[in-house]
Amino acid sequence: MTTTLENSYAYCQQLAKQTAGNFYYSFLALRKEQFQAMCVLYAYMRLVDDLGDSPELSLEERGAALTHWRQELQRALDPQPQDQSEEFHPCLPAVVDMIQRYEIPVHYFFDVITGVESDLQPVTFQTFDDLADYCYHVAGVVGLCCIHIWGFHDDRAVEASIDCGLAFQLTNILRDLAEDADLGRVYLPQEDLHRFAYSQSDIQARVYDQRFRELMQFEVDRARLYYQNSERLFEYISPEGRRILKAMHQIYGGILNEIERLDYQVYTTRAGLPRWRKLLIAGEALIASRWFSGRAAR
Incomplete structure (x- = not known):
């Protein structure tokens, strides 16, 4: 049928x-x-x-x-x-x-x-631009689809949405570094590894030292920059979209904060938010929606 x-x-x-x-x-x-x-x-x-x-x-x-x-x-x-x-x-x-x-x-x-x-195929990227292009294909396009569903009123939403997807995907990459390495995927750019004298073989061997912490701090700071850049998206989308975007920022941004709080121990611990906190974030978005709808109906 x-x-x-x-x-x-x-x-x-x-x-x-x-x-x-x-x-x-x-x-x-x-x-x-x-x-x-x-x-x-x-x-x-x-x-x-x-x-x-x-x-x-x-x-x-x-x-x-x-x-x-x-x-x-x-x-x-x-x-x-x-x-x-x-x-x-x-x-x-x-x-x-x-x-x-x-x-x-x-x-x-x-x-x-x-x-x-x-x-x-085994994944390596020479430059951050190469990584950003990959992030566009697996995350940026998702954000672009979302803003069409939510509604947006400014063409600048397109670039901001791509930045948002990049921030989220960078967070995933840092959280899943060890798991991805086991699959032959090293998403961190080679130029970044060279900057901190850290290698792909070091990732595969789970070498946790000062070089690694400095590398991870560099990547976390870069991700935070894209989170900041993507905040302008709130100005360009519908109220409904803002509520969902806020929830996603809180969840992914919370994971990034947890990675830093753990002192970048991503080889031994999977950074994440507890279920109760994610449910609270989702609940806040739902309550805000009901309140907004009630106010609009008056």
Whole structure:
């Protein structure tokens, strides 16, 4: 049977509820249509990411799966498909509807596939510009999709959104340094490693010393700069978007603060916020939404 649009939205919402954790509850601070769109966006990004990281598949199989996904998305976007009876992945009808409804540039959804494909080979970056380009593909495009769903009134939101995605992705990279190294992925630029006389082999050997602490402080300071740059995004987006953005800033910014509080012991401890704090952040966004809606109705 062909997946109906209603069933496609329901599939995406269920996937988001099962896997998005506290972000799912922060989505509830949005209007119903925006909430549904955020679930679809999350589901799409999650499915692409899972295809690239599936431990059940070989690297070749993951590459083939991503190629197939790219082709399937292109077919779903075709206004006049050659085979009207063709069945697509259950999330794709909702993805296409969301793209059209919010006028989201289609290339964002292909860009993220390109970003995930780049992780199929051992990852190294020579310069920060190289890393920033990768972060755009796996995080910046997510932010760009978000601001289309939330609504924005200034073109400067585009650059600020990319900076926001970069800040969040840098936080993930610093938190997951050891885990990524085990997968053959060293995201920290080689130019930064050379600056502090620290090497890729040092990362793989979990060498924790003054060189490492200075390197990590440098990277944390850089991430904080992008957090600061991205704060201007609050000026350019809708009130609903501001509430979600605030929650995301608090969660990711809190992880960055925790990395620093742990004195950069990311080799032995996974930095993160306790569940109660993330639930509190999501709850604050939801309460603010209900209060705002009540005030607006008066």
